[in-house]
Amino acid sequence: MTTMSVTGVSRWFGNVVAVNDVTMTIGPGITGLLGPNGAGKSTLINMLAGFLPPSAGTVALDDTPVWKNPDAYRAIGLVPEREAVYDFLTGWEFVLANAELHGLPDPGAATRRALATVEMEYAQQRRVGEYSKGMKQRVKMASALVHDPAVLLLDEPFNGMDPRQRLHLMELLRTMGIEGRTVLFSSHILEEVEQLASQIEVVVAGRHAASGDYREIRRLMTDRPHQYTIRSSDDRALASALIADGCTTAVSLDDVDQVLRVETSQFFSFAELLPRLARNAGIRLYEVSPTDESLESVFSYLVQS
Numbered sequence: 001m002t003t004m005s006v007t008g009v010s011r012w013f014g015n016v017v018a019v020n021d022v023t024m025t026i027g028p029g030i031t032g033l034l035g036p037n038g039a040g041k042s043t044l045i046n047m048l049a050g051f052l053p054p055s056a057g058t059v060a061l062d063d064t065p066v067w068k069n070p071d072a073y074r075a076i077g078l079v080p081e082r083e084a085v086y087d088f089l090t091g092w093e094f095v096l097a098n099a100e101l102h103g104l105p106d107p108g109a110a111t112r113r114a115l116a117t118v119e120m121e122y123a124q125q126r127r128v129g130e131y132s133k134g135m136k137q138r139v140k141m142a143s144a145l146v147h148d149p150a151v152l153l154l155d156e157p158f159n160g161m162d163p164r165q166r167l168h169l170m171e172l173l174r175t176m177g178i179e180g181r182t183v184l185f186s187s188h189i190l191e192e193v194e195q196l197a198s199q200i201e202v203v204v205a206g207r208h209a210a211s212g213d214y215r216e217i218r219r220l221m222t223d224r225p226h227q228y229t230i231r232s233s234d235d236r237a238l239a240s241a242l243i244a245d246g247c248t249t250a251v252s253l254d255d256v257d258q259v260l261r262v263e264t265s266q267f268f269s270f271a272e273l274l275p276r277l278a279r280n281a282g283i284r285l286y287e288v289s290p291t292d293e294s295l296e297s298v299f300s301y302l303v304q305s
């Protein structure tokens with residue numbers, strides 16, 4: 001059983017901070033790394049795989065730092081996001097090349113085993129350039145599994161897959177999780193993560209925004225206070241109506257900015273109530289914006305499904 005830990009990790013590219021002081025532990029079973037585009041998921045996965053050194057902090061495999069550590073590389077398999085496959089190679093040659101790079105004692109046997117795991121033996125003599133997207137994904141997976149790693153990292157593995165391919169990959173990952181491997185996959189779609197992952201780590205704008213199972217994440221995001229700035233045709237009347245209803249925890253009129261500031265812990269009731277109250281009172285809503293932008297972006301992901 002292998003555990004990967006990320007401790008105080010940041011990574012910057014020039015003045016772009018891609019990953020910002022992230023600490024998390026990834027244990028056996030399936031973990032979903034959820035976040036919108038540009039959140040830092042690929043950067044984090046590349047650091048976990050030992051492809052990229054952190055600018056600060058440590059990425060470790062069972063307490064041993066991963067960067068420049070060949071022993072760690074032997075325990076990790078990476079399925080990258082990009083289609084990094086050589087189209088002129090057959091599936092067999094592609095997987096075999098990785099088996100040889102790892103210096104395995106019997107690369108042929110390892111290649112056969114890996115291709116069987118992803119059920120790609122039937123197409124192993126065809127060129128990768130002729131494969132469908134799902135087949136390419138599977139052959140990349142075979143390549144990542146050829147050295148039988150304890151940890152499997154997959155960057156957006158479901159991108160561009162049709163529903164049948166998606167189900168097949170989900171089955172495969174479930175099996176890996178049941179076998180006791182440490183599997184981490186990234187996605188920007190909550191539904192995928194929810195169906196597969198027992199543990200979810202949410203990253204937004206480079207930061208670790210939340211951690212837990214699906215229910216915990218959802219509760220965390222919906223039960224906490226949400227603050228909004230509202231502009232309307234009659235802020236004063238809207239404030240009175242909101243206070244009378246009781247679904248908000250704080251309402252204040254900001255005379256300087258000429259806005260209404262509202263805090264609520266009941267997101268769903270509030271989202272339904274606000275337009276109704278305004279309509280009944282003949283008030284026009286010009287703007288309703290969350291005060292905490294990063295929370296809003298996490299939240300929008302969590303409620304999209």
Ligand SMILES: Nc1ncnc2c1ncn2[C@@H]1O[C@H](COP(=O)(O)OP(=O)(O)OP(=O)(O)O)[C@@H](O)[C@H]1O
Pocket residue numbers: 013016017018019035036037038039040041042043044188
């Ligand atoms: N090599 C690089 N050089 C400069 N900036 C980079 C580099 N790699 C990533 N970034 C920046 O770091 C941030 C995080 O990117 P990253 O690819 O890790 O996010 P992501 O969550 O994987 O997004 P996506 O789902 O779109 O791939 C982005 O602002 C990106 O532009």
